[in-house]
Amino acid sequence: MTSHRQKKIAVINDMSGFGRCSITVSLPVISRLKVQCCPVPTAILSNHTGYDRYFFDDYTEKMPEYIRNWEYLGLKFDGIYPGFLGSARQIDIVEDFIRRFRTEQTLVILDPVMGDHGKPYATCTKEMCSRMKRLVGYADIITPNVTEACILTDTPYKEHWKKEEIRRLAGKLGEQGPQKIVITGIVQGNYIANYVCENGEDHFLRSVRVGTQRCGTGDLFASIIAADAVNHVDFAVSVKKASNFVKRCIQTSIDMDIPVTDGVAFEEVLEYLR
Ligand code: PXL
Numbered sequence: 001m002t003s004h005r006q007k008k009i010a011v012i013n014d015m016s017g018f019g020r021c022s023i024t025v026s027l028p029v030i031s032r033l034k035v036q037c038c039p040v041p042t043a044i045l046s047n048h049t050g051y052d053r054y055f056f057d058d059y060t061e062k063m064p065e066y067i068r069n070w071e072y073l074g075l076k077f078d079g080i081y082p083g084f085l086g087s088a089r090q091i092d093i094v095e096d097f098i099r100r101f102r103t104e105q106t107l108v109i110l111d112p113v114m115g116d117h118g119k120p121y122a123t124c125t126k127e128m129c130s131r132m133k134r135l136v137g138y139a140d141i142i143t144p145n146v147t148e149a150c151i152l153t154d155t156p157y158k159e160h161w162k163k164e165e166i167r168r169l170a171g172k173l174g175e176q177g178p179q180k181i182v183i184t185g186i187v188q189g190n191y192i193a194n195y196v197c198e199n200g201e202d203h204f205l206r207s208v209r210v211g212t213q214r215c216g217t218g219d220l221f222a223s224i225i226a227a228d229a230v231n232h233v234d235f236a237v238s239v240k241k242a243s244n245f246v247k248r249c250i251q252t253s254i255d256m257d258i259p260v261t262d263g264v265a266f267e268e269v270l271e272y273l274r
Contacts, residue, residue: 007230008036009079009109010101012094013219014059014086015039018047020263021216022084022113026223029266032273033227038077040066040097043086049122050215050261056123060087067097076103078230082135083219084113086123091131098138107229110139110178111222115147116185116213118157133176141180141229142173143222149173149183161186163204170197180235184221185213194243198235205240210247211254216263217246224273245273 009030013022023039030037040063046055080102082094098108112132114124129151136142136152146166150157153172161169170181179199186193192209196202221242228238249264258265 006034006036007078007227008038009081009226009230010038010040010075010077010097011081011083011223011226012040012042012085012097013081013083013113014043014045015041016045016048016054019050019215019261020266021048021219025216025219025263025266026081026083026226028270029220029223029273030227032270033224033231035079035227035230038075042084042090043123048215048261048263056086058086060089060093063090063093067093067100071100075101077101077106079107079109079226081109081111081222081226083111083222085128085132088125088127088131091128091135094135095138107140107226108138109141109143109222109226109229110135111143111218112136112148112152113218114151116145116218118147118150118159120147120151136173136176136178139178141182141225141235142178143182143184143218143225144173145185145218146183152176159187166195166204167197167202170195170202174200182225182239184218194239196236196239203236205236205243207243207247211250212260214250214253214260214264217250220249220264220266221246241273245269248272 011026015023027037041059043059044057149169181197183195191206193204193206224242249266252268253264
């Protein structure tokens, strides 16, 4: 048994019953890394929005009372990790949450879930995209994919990027506040790269691309980054661990013939994550 105090993270994200994303990924993954995962639901969905149809219940109106009860309990968190947000007002609620629950030591790990493949998700309005930029100012670590990095910096999206262009993109994000940035899912031919930047020091982490991108992999990635961050694992080590684990999950899902929309069968390999 380790003698350190167990850490806890507030995960502000949606609960999608089917499709393995957001809270259904964060809970097992963060728990596996020995961190207590405390969800604040932003919306309840029958399944994620990548399917043809879904039930979507926006939780905005309930959130203030939910959060107020945590305040009565005097809770503080080592990490605050906002992901998928269901309405523009939720972004204000998240800002308020950070102000109320953070301490000097609290790390804010923001996964600015807004879109993929150059397009915002169906539920992400223009207003939400623009308010999300404000949240970046509160973050210590951000984990956007290329689409999200473009939205946050008002940069037109394209398929192919030169290293210098990605560097500039990250530079603009860094000006908004975060000290640690990882831009995920940069396609480079048969490779997929993550760009890692920590206090101005940067590098590209490349690995052979397996299969296509799948729903929930961003949540898997950010959950590992968040749990490791509060456990003070070196950022570059953590990014490498997260990318290798995501890759392993994708390969397992291909081997098991799991449809792309059903996310990744992380359950099969979760025991190897440490
Ligand atoms: O994995 C990102 C995500 C989270 N939550 C919901 C989604 C998606 C991506 O499609 O639809 C509801």
